[in-house]
Amino acid sequence: MTRGLRRLAQAVLALLWASGAAWLVLHHWGQRAGAFGPEPSAAEPWALRAHGVAATATVALLGLLYGLHVRPGWRARQRRWSGGALFGTGVALALSGDLLYYLADEDARAAVALAHWAVGLAALPLFAAHRWRRGAGGAQVNGAEAVRRQEAVAKDRQPSPPSRYQPRGRWN
Numbered sequence: 001m002t003r004g005l006r007r008l009a010q011a012v013l014a015l016l017w018a019s020g021a022a023w024l025v026l027h028h029w030g031q032r033a034g035a036f037g038p039e040p041s042a043a044e045p046w047a048l049r050a051h052g053v054a055a056t057a058t059v060a061l062l063g064l065l066y067g068l069h070v071r072p073g074w075r076a077r078q079r080r081w082s083g084g085a086l087f088g089t090g091v092a093l094a095l096s097g098d099l100l101y102y103l104a105d106e107d108a109r110a111a112v113a114l115a116h117w118a119v120g121l122a123a124l125p126l127f128a129a130h131r132w133r134r135g136a137g138g139a140q141v142n143g144a145e146a147v148r149r150q151e152a153v154a155k156d157r158q159p160s161p162p163s164r165y166q167p168r169g170r171w172n
Contacts (some may be wrong), residue, residue, distance in 0.1 A: 001069050009061050016054035020120050023047040055097055056154065062090050082130035089123050 001009075022042060030041035070087055072080060096116040136153040 001065075002073045005064075005068070012054055012057045012061055016051065016058050017120070018143050019047050019051035019054055020117065023051055024121075026119050055094070058090065059094050062087070062094065079130060079133060082126070082133055084121070086126050089119060090125060093120055093123065129164065 018118075019114055026044040027039045030044060031038040032041065066087070070083060082131070092115065096112050099112045100109065100116060103112060109146055
C-alpha cells in the first residue's frame with residue numbers, strides 16, 4: 001500500500017472516529033435549555049452528517065484495503081489477530097450503522113446504538129495496536145521490509161509460464 005493511500009485511509013478513519021465521538025458528546029452532554037425544554041446542540045446534526053459521509057468513504061476503503069492490504073498481509077502471516085479483529089470490527093460497524101438507519105423498533109435501535117458507539121470507540125485503540133505492534137524479534141517492521149514481503153507474496157501468486165509440453169490447440 002502506498003504512503004499516500006495509507007495517509008488517505010488514516011485521514012478518513014480519523015474523521016470517522018472523531019465525528020462519531022463528537023456526535024456522542026454533543027448528543028449526551030451538549031444539550032442546552034430551550035423555551036420548551038432541552039434542545040440539541042446546533043453542531044450535533046453536522047457531526048452526524050460528517051460521520052455519515054466518512055462512513056460511506058470507509059465502506060469503500062474497506063473493499064480497497066481488503067485487496068491491497070488485508071489479503072497480502074494474511075498470506076504473509078503478518079498481524080493476523082489484530083488485522084482480522086480490526087477488519088471484522090469495521091464490517092460490524094458498517095452493518096450496525098445500516099441497522100441504526102433502518103431499524104424502527106426503539107428498543108432494538110437503542111441496543112444497536114449502544115453496541116455501535118461502544119465498538120466504535122474501542123476501534124481506535126484496536127487500530128493503534130494493529131498499526132504499531134512490534135514485529136518478530138521485538139523490532140518494528142519498516143516500510144521497505146513490508147514492501148519486500150508483499151512483493152514476495154505477490155511473486156508466489158504469479159502463474160507459471162506454460163510448459164512447452166502442454167498442447168496448445170484450439171480447444172485447450
